[in-house]
Ligand SMILES: *[C@@H]1O[C@H](CO)[C@@H](O)[C@H](O)[C@H]1NC(C)=O
Ligand SMILES: *[C@@H]1O[C@H](CO)[C@@H](O)[C@H](O)[C@H]1NC(C)=O
């Protein structure tokens with residue numbers, strides 16, 4: 001073969017080699033691409049699953065047996081949703097085992113505040129003992145007890161993941177002033193301490209007792225409790241503050257529900273905004289020498305009119321007296337302790 005002939009052959013061979021090289025790397029590229037596509041798909045599914053586990057606690061759900069939810073059957077004797085689409089929690093509107101298993105995944109801490117000043121310290125033992133039996137059982141609860149007599153706080157056995165912090169605060173001569181200083185104490189507590197340590201907060205009255213479950217069904221961004229005395233009354237009969245001079249004023253043709261001052265809660269951010277706003281309004285009223293008819297409760301009702309709660313608890317969560325009944329109340333979860341006001345209040 002002539003030298004140019006060999007050169008031509010070598011050139012062809014090189015071209016063929018380059019061609020095969022390109023085909024091969026193309027195939028490899030396609031294969032790789034498919035692999036990384038699959039990889040991305042798997043990662044997306046894993047992220048989705050992790051999100052679902054975090055949000056819905058699906059990890060514990062496979063194998064959990066509970067009744068099929070019905071679109072057609074539910075409570076018909078009461079409303080279980082507000083006109084702004086917030087749920088109202090009654091017995092029969094949630095499955096305790098299902099809802100516990102959903103929230104269990106989140107390792108939540110529920111801060112719970114109570115005030116026991118003067119003779120109200122007599123209620124501490126029953127409150128704490130009954131709460132240990134019924135209140136967020138199986139969840140992390142941190143009670144904050146504000147009192148002027150820390151030495152009188154009885155020893156109460158706390159369960160695992162449950163703790164009590166006692167804070168000494170000054171007392172006042174008038175119960176109205178005690179009531180007023182509460183919003184300020186709560187605001188400070190949330191600001192200074194709770195941010196890194198709790199997920200939700202409930203602020204409860206101490207002259208109360210638990211008789212039934214109060215659990216994670218009550219958790220929400222902003223939570224109010226429907227007052228047991230006025231749940232079936234027309235709004236012009238609600239005991240809102242009716243004098244326009246007060247910051248708590250609500251006219252007769254306004255208002256949604258009458259909320260109890262004895263229990264409210266929600267996320268730290270929302271309850272902080274609530275306590276700050278009520279504290280400011282209480283002080284404006286004080287500066288104008290006017291005191292709303294039910295102090296904190298009046299201001300709370302005004303707040304909830306302007307800032308609608310995201311969840312409402314039925315009067316099961318703040319009943320009148322354990323021995324009183326009403327057709328709609330299937331379970332009494334939490335109730336006022338009957339007391340003689342003249343005996344426990346520092347002034348009438
Ligand atoms: C749960 O939360 C508590 C308090 O925030 C913390 O001390 C604990 O380590 C957490 N446990 C888990 C398993 O994340
Ligand atoms: C206490 O909390 C830890 C998580 O921090 C959990 O593993 C444990 O089961 C909890 N105990 C109870 C009795 O709920």
Ligand SMILES: *[C@@H]1O[C@H](CO)[C@@H](O)[C@H](O)[C@H]1NC(C)=O
Nearest residue numbers: 321322323324336337338339
């Ligand atoms: C409720 O009734 C029981 C038994 O009937 C009684 O012992 C108790 O004192 C009553 N409670 C109140 C607050 O009246």
